[in-house]
Amino acid sequence: MELQNLITEQGVRCHFEKGAQVFKQGDDCEYIYFVEHGLLKAFYVTASGKETIKSFIKQHSIIGSLNAALRLAPCTFSLEALDSSVLIRFPFSQLLEESKRSMSISQEVVQILLGLALKKERREFELLTLSATERFNNLKRADPELVKKLTQNDIAKYLGITAVALSRIKHQG
Amino acid sequence: MELQNLITEQGVRCHFEKGAQVFKQGDDCEYIYFVEHGLLKAFYVTASGKETIKSFIKQHSIIGSLNAALRLAPCTFSLEALDSSVLIRFPFSQLLEESKRSMSISQEVVQILLGLALKKERREFELLTLSATERFNNLKRADPELVKKLTQNDIAKYLGITAVALSRIKHQG
DNA sequence: GAGCAGCATTAACCTATGTTAAAAACGCAT
DNA sequence: ATGCGTTTTTAACATAGGTTAATGCTGCTC
Numbered sequence: 377m378e379l380q381n382l383i384t385e386q387g388v389r390c391h392f393e394k395g396a397q398v399f400k401q402g403d404d405c406e407y408i409y410f411v412e413h414g415l416l417k418a419f420y421v422t423a424s425g426k427e428t429i430k431s432f433i434k435q436h437s438i439i440g441s442l443n444a445a446l447r448l449a450p451c452t453f454s455l456e457a458l459d460s461s462v463l464i465r466f467p468f469s470q471l472l473e474e475s476k477r478s479m480s481i482s483q484e485v486v487q488i489l490l491g492l493a494l495k496k497e498r499r500e501f502e503l504l505t506l507s508a509t510e511r512f513n514n515l516k517r518a519d520p521e522l523v524k525k526l527t528q529n530d531i532a533k534y535l536g537i538t539a540v541a542l543s544r545i546k547h548q549g
Numbered sequence: 550m551e552l553q554n555l556i557t558e559q560g561v562r563c564h565f566e567k568g569a570q571v572f573k574q575g576d577d578c579e580y581i582y583f584v585e586h587g588l589l590k591a592f593y594v595t596a597s598g599k600e601t602i603k604s605f606i607k608q609h610s611i612i613g614s615l616n617a618a619l620r621l622a623p624c625t626f627s628l629e630a631l632d633s634s635v636l637i638r639f640p641f642s643q644l645l646e647e648s649k650r651s652m653s654i655s656q657e658v659v660q661i662l663l664g665l666a667l668k669k670e671r672r673e674f675e676l677l678t679l680s681a682t683e684r685f686n687n688l689k690r691a692d693p694e695l696v697k698k699l700t701q702n703d704i705a706k707y708l709g710i711t712a713v714a715l716s717r718i719k720h721q722g
Numbered sequence: 723g724a725g726c727a728g729c730a731t732t733a734a735c736c737t738a739t740g741t742t743a744a745a746a747a748c749g750c751a752t
Numbered sequence: 753a754t755g756c757g758t759t760t761t762t763a764a765c766a767t768a769g770g771t772t773a774a775t776g777c778t779g780c781t782c
Binding site for chain 2: 420422426428430442443446448452472475476479482483485486489490492493494496497499500501503504505536
Binding site for chain 4: 527528529539540542543544546547
């Protein structure tokens with residue numbers, strides 16, 4: 377857990393109230409954030425103003441816009457606290473530097489990226505092959521606690537449908 | 550390019566004719582494959598028999614089922630040659646071992662995983678926020694050559710729609 | 723160049739989800 | 753408990769995409 381120590385010791389702890397934005401789509405933000413506690417949502421807003429949620433971020437996960445962290449482009453999504461949250465911010469470039477110096481950090485980075493890739497693959501699978509109803513049932517099964525905490529609106533935006541459609545799904549025969 | 554050498558020298562070269570399956574959904578397959586040349590598709594088949602394409606794999610990319618490679622579960626998708634293809638197969642566990650021994654290999658693995666995560670993120674974004682028409686236009690823009698080579702059916706399965714719907718999209722006003 | 727196989731298009735109808743708007747339920751502050 | 757703002761549900765209608773089946777096109781093979 378060398379990486380954990382590095383981030384906790386050298387990172388900057390930031391507090392965000394419910395509703396506060398950590399970064400916004402279009403920002404330059406070269407940090408990654410470790411969630412000490414709280415709950416957040418990462419979401420896209422399309423040109424027409426429609427919001428869709430990429431993922432919910434819980435305690436002890438790491439989040440950041442890869443595009444922005446790698447300095448390839450501005451953030452592709454926004455990050456907002458759904459509950460009062462404490463994050464530790466750490467420059468991604470520094471993480472990559474450290475990973476070049478320390479074998480064990482490099483290994484931890486590999487593990488984190490593998491975990492990320494697995495999660496993204498599961499999400500891609502669901503979006504590509506399941507109906508909204510099936511995706512909703514999956515989410516309830518995978519994380520019932522989370523479903524209880526969220527508004528219908530945020531659940532719907534995560535599933536890629538509207539709150540109206542979600543309400544129909546929940547009450548259909 | 551230490552990793553490249555490792556794979557080319559110690560991996561096993563395999564030839565697949567058009568239509569041949571490299572591995573099938575449900576298989577145990579702990580290898581990753583480097584595509585020396587050719588074109589392949591990675592796809593899911595649902596319980597009801599519907600096929601959806603996860604990605605097309607071109608020359609010089611690396612492909613494998615992460616779930617299977619990490620020995621967490623059987624392959625979640627199948628891999629099939631769309632053209633006669635030459636792949637070099639390499640055990641994923643060995644790659645992780647080597648990456649523990651060599652800093653530069655570990656760094657290359659990080660780079661590959663970062664690239665993979667970026668690609669998955671783009672795909673997730675498209676599936677979540679764009680209509681089938683927009684996804685089709687994106688694909689044409691991003692890789693017109695690929696679009697020319699594929700059948701309408703495979704393009705549709707990649708977009709998450711049917712060939713009938715794709716035909717409508719192409720010919721609509 | 724006739725016949726066949728595989729792919730692409732078209733048409734008709736069906737279903738899931740979107741949109742808008744109104745009504746109902748809930749949750750908090752006083 | 754009352755009232756207000758927010759969230760959820762319901763309803764009515766619109767649209768994208770699915771399903772099935774028929775038709776048309778392309779390129780082989782003989």
